[in-house]
Amino acid sequence: MLTGMSIGKTALVIGSGIGGLAMGIRLQSLGFDTTILEKLEAPGGRAYVRRAQGFTFDMGPTVITAPQFIEELFALERGKPNLDLPDFPAQVPEGKPGAFHGPSTSKYVQIIPILPFYRIYFDDGTFFDYDGDPEHTRAQVARLGEVGDLEGYERFHRDAQAIFQRGFLELGYTHFGDLATMLRIVPDLLRLDAVRTLFSFSRKYFKSPKLQQVFSFETLLIGGNPLAVPAIYAMIHFVEKTWGVHFALGGTGALIAGFVRKFQELGGQIRYGAEVTQINVEREGGKKVARGVTLESGETLRADLVVSNGDYAHTYLKLIEPRYRFWNSDWVVKARRQSMSLFVLYFGFKADGREGETLRHHNILLGPRYEGLLEDIFTRKVLARDFSQYLHLPTLTDPSLAPPGHHAAYTLVPVPHNGSRLDWELLGEPFAQKVLRFLEERGYLPNLRQRLVYQSFITPDYFEGTLNSYLGNAFGPEPVLAQSAFFRPHNRSEDIANLYLVGAGAQPGAGTPSVMMSAKMTARLIAEDFAKGQ
The missing domain is CATH 3.50.50.60 (FAD/NAD(P)-binding domain)
Incomplete structure (x- = not known):
């Protein structure tokens, strides 16, 4: 060196x-x-970071x-x-991940665990709380799944762990600078069935469409279409399960x-x-x-x-x-091929004290379609009538991000990149109102528009014009x-x-x-x- x-x-x-x-x-x-x-x-x-009217909004990764x-x-x-x-x-630690006490990190920032990692809402109002706890996960699989899905989860857990061991722990830091390095791992990828698409991989183990979505959606958080990314990304499940999901105060x-x-x-x-x-x-x-x-x-x-x-x-x-x-x-x-882009709505609102009854720090709100919506975003590159979103409500964990008696939130909606030629100057504000109306009418944040004190949003144009991302992609x-x-x-x-x-x-x-x-x-x-x- x-x-x-x-x-x-x-x-x-x-x-x-x-x-x-x-x-x-x-x-x-x-x-x-x-x-x-x-x-x-x-x-x-x-x-x-965007700051406005006493609110602090992380504009990107959370x-x-x-x-x-x-x-x-x-x-x-x-x-x-x-x-x-x-x-x-x-x-590698096993079991429920706990607080992180990095001695060097604590000199600069305080990082705390978030539980559950995500609350995943389905369009019918049911939800899955993913927290990495083996028994709690199995109980929810049994509750939401179909006959055979609990056994399927055991097999998924075993196979995803093998992918995590090989793909992340052993190969995670490998720089593939030449083809020979890549060819050496191909037999392993084939043996682990890690080259088929992630969604197809999840369907091997689960009959329930809900569980197929739970165990494949995470690649959307790094710009990947579950219908197209390789199953090696099943390792994300184990990265989170092993070390937890954390938040910087x-x-x-x-x-x-x-x-x-x-x-x-x-x-x-x-x-x-x-x-x-x-x-x-x-x-x-x-x-x-x-x-x-x-x-x-x-x-x-x-x-x-x-x-x-x-x-x-x-x-x-x-x-x-x-x-x-x-x-x-x-x-x-x-x-x-460039990753999809994002529409992100930042908003501050008056609290009514009931937000934590329905929502958690990280919330995935899945729409009525999964495969069809993904095709609209990644392949057809059209703005669909329905949408799924990631709703971030950090003030449930850290009230300092908003004025007293208020919440700071953002909701992120995957949309096509600017190769779609969508005119966001015309579409942006109506789409923002559509998202706010959805959150209010579906009961996630009742009377939200009456309680709203701040809102702004970014579109693929922000990624292209401000962040210099080709076609406004959000993830490369x-x-x-x-x-x-x-x-x-x-x-x-x-x-x-x-x-x-x-x-x-x-x-x-x-x-x-x-x-x-x-x-x-x-x-x-x-x-x-x-x-x-x-």
Whole structure:
């Protein structure tokens, strides 16, 4: 690993999302002098925080899993990257996950467990509380399932655990930089039946449509269509079951603030209002090498390496001249399928004291259709009349996010990306009112519109225009089999030396734990390259 080789060397990171901040912390621990460049006036990227009228809204990720990844980042020191330490503990805990007491994390942010992980409502008003407790889960499977579904759950549990063991614990940090690495694991994937679609995988075990949805919906939280993602994503069930679902008091924004503080304590710098418009490439001895960036202001910054935490397609299509790209030419990048986008409604309202009777911190409200709705979003790319949504009500856990006597909430609705050509300037406000009316009339939040004191929303246009996401995608390339592992964008650019990618668009993929894993994978590649005198 890199030992003293990075002293005096500089690095630039484009974007201050969770992946970019994790990358900055790791680069500082490697000994680089790192500057993070952020387009917006505050950190977070997709995890930006919106504050209005005394309410605090996390605009993006709210589900924290695998908190040991956070602890690892907060424990890093300058010159001590710890990249050779085991990625996972030798013993994986069993049973009901409890509170997380990371000694380094607690210096920066307080993370607490959330139970249940999710309350999953079906269109008929019944619900499933998923909390990772084996006996409680079995009781609900027996209550909601059909004949044979309880036995099916036992088989699902066994097989999903095997996928988790191989796909996450053993291969989670593998960088698939060449085809040979990918081919070596194909027999394992076939043996585990992990290449069929996740929804098809869940149907093997459950007759009940409700249980088929319960054990396949989670990939929507990372931009994946359960009808198309490979069954290896069944491991998400076990990631949550093993380490729980957590929440940062003060919201995800408090975690972002902790990462910024850690990065700066390690000597890193962060610049806001510094949008990158070009990655500068020079030819050195027959090689194309990234040597810095140009900002929108016209300022040029030089560095020994550049890491992009920006959208993969935007990075290659907009920041790098075509003459420097072969493996990531325009047609290659545009041919990749992009994940869906999101409509997210942020709202503050007066409490009536009964919100906790029906709702929990994390709520999944499934509509009357499942497969048909997914086809509308991902394949037909139309805005359906019905919808499913994720309703986040964090003030049930942390009242400080709203003025006294009020709640802060957001509800997230998966919608097609902007390849659909939907006109959100016309559709946005009527759709917001439709969502509010649904929450009120279906009894989730009675009399909501009378109690409403604040509302705003974002659409795919926000992802495209503000976050620079190609076609307004919300999670990068869609995690289908043909865009996973080796077939997902590589963390080390094939076209340009000293250029790296990190975050949702690179390996291993989207989701808070994955982008932190991505930073560690990329740090290992950088350490390897610069130890060779790159």
